[in-house]
Amino acid sequence: LEAVSPGREVLEVLCSRGVVRRYAAEKVDETCIGRMLDAAVAAPTAANKQAWAFVVVRSERRIRLLQAFAPGVLTVPPVLVVACFDRSRAIRNTEGGWDEGLLCVGMAVENLLLAAHALGLGGCPVGSFRGQALSRILALPEHVEPLLLVPFGWPVDPVKSPVRRSRSEVVHDESWGTADGARERVG
Amino acid sequence: LEAVSPGREVLEVLCSRGVVRRYAAEKVDETCIGRMLDAAVAAPTAANKQAWAFVVVRSERRIRLLQAFAPGVLTVPPVLVVACFDRSRAIRNTEGGWDEGLLCVGMAVENLLLAAHALGLGGCPVGSFRGQALSRILALPEHVEPLLLVPFGWPVDPVKSPVRRSRSEVVHDESWGTADGARERVG
Numbered sequence: 119l120e121a122v123s124p125g126r127e128v129l130e131v132l133c134s135r136g137v138v139r140r141y142a143a144e145k146v147d148e149t150c151i152g153r154m155l156d157a158a159v160a161a162p163t164a165a166n167k168q169a170w171a172f173v174v175v176r177s178e179r180r181i182r183l184l185q186a187f188a189p190g191v192l193t194v195p196p197v198l199v200v201a202c203f204d205r206s207r208a209i210r211n212t213e214g215g216w217d218e219g220l221l222c223v224g225m226a227v228e229n230l231l232l233a234a235h236a237l238g239l240g241g242c243p244v245g246s247f248r249g250q251a252l253s254r255i256l257a258l259p260e261h262v263e264p265l266l267l268v269p270f271g272w273p274v275d276p277v278k279s280p281v282r283r284s285r286s287e288v289v290h291d292e293s294w295g296t297a298d299g300a301r302e303r304v305g
Numbered sequence: 306l307e308a309v310s311p312g313r314e315v316l317e318v319l320c321s322r323g324v325v326r327r328y329a330a331e332k333v334d335e336t337c338i339g340r341m342l343d344a345a346v347a348a349p350t351a352a353n354k355q356a357w358a359f360v361v362v363r364s365e366r367r368i369r370l371l372q373a374f375a376p377g378v379l380t381v382p383p384v385l386v387v388a389c390f391d392r393s394r395a396i397r398n399t400e401g402g403w404d405e406g407l408l409c410v411g412m413a414v415e416n417l418l419l420a421a422h423a424l425g426l427g428g429c430p431v432g433s434f435r436g437q438a439l440s441r442i443l444a445l446p447e448h449v450e451p452l453l454l455v456p457f458g459w460p461v462d463p464v465k466s467p468v469r470r471s472r473s474e475v476v477h478d479e480s481w482g483t484a485d486g487a488r489e490r491v492g
Binding site: 137161171174228245259292 | 311312314315316318319320321322324340342343344346347348349350351355357358359360361362363364367396403405407408409410411412414415416418419420422423424425429430432442443444445446449452453466467469470472475476477478479480481482
């Protein structure tokens, strides 16, 4: 028997998640959706502001309507989560500008995607959409800004792990431009 | 024997990660650091730009130097990862402004934190620091912007799962203001 090291399943799931854009017609049951949302809100949140909000869309009619304004949503998924930034909970008081809370919405979406992947589901974060149209369709208040659309479903095709630049290109040791120490030392 | 449902360990790790700000003096071995970085770069990345860069700082002298400009880093960790946004790989061509690639750096940091938690390590994303001072200390080129500091180490105290607003406050069904369907239907 192979020794099971702690966290092995988690590390595998973190590294094997891939983009899923085509979904089977099957519904996603509410237990799965609930687990994904629980994972999403467990993400880190700057100053505990929890400056996020999620709209879960299951109605095919409404999903098709949203899709008309979101070229990044290629096929109709059984579920579409609209991840929003709640500016009334921003850390800085800048209108429309950069805020740390935005990063936390990104982290929450990553948790959503990882929970989905762990459950055998697949999804894909989509940033190309017409925000004003979406806000109108979803009746979002002015302080709530749609940030990412996340279509979900049971994958039709095998999930491919992401291909990335070599780690030595993106990881620096002690300061910029030095070799990737970790990789060297691990061998 | 309890039935093991797929992904259970992953869902537990996603929901039990908490902020760790005090670290034991023990070093973090390079295998762990390597696994964490592998997980980080497996995060989603808009348009496959991989607009991220990481500086891994292990030298105590340098960590103390960085800490002097980062009030959010409360104690000296054995490792500090500086997660940066590489503007030369931004999707939009806006100087200093908002870019989808920023969200991907957030997602990569969440993967880093989750991998750490899975390995028994703990960390905490820190956004309050003086970016210019950090850039000088780390010799970052102009297009590379430090976004989050992530100190890591072996936790001294038990890790507390995050406490969050009730899901019905942040999750909406079909459109804004409606009840949280998933929770209702699961019961």
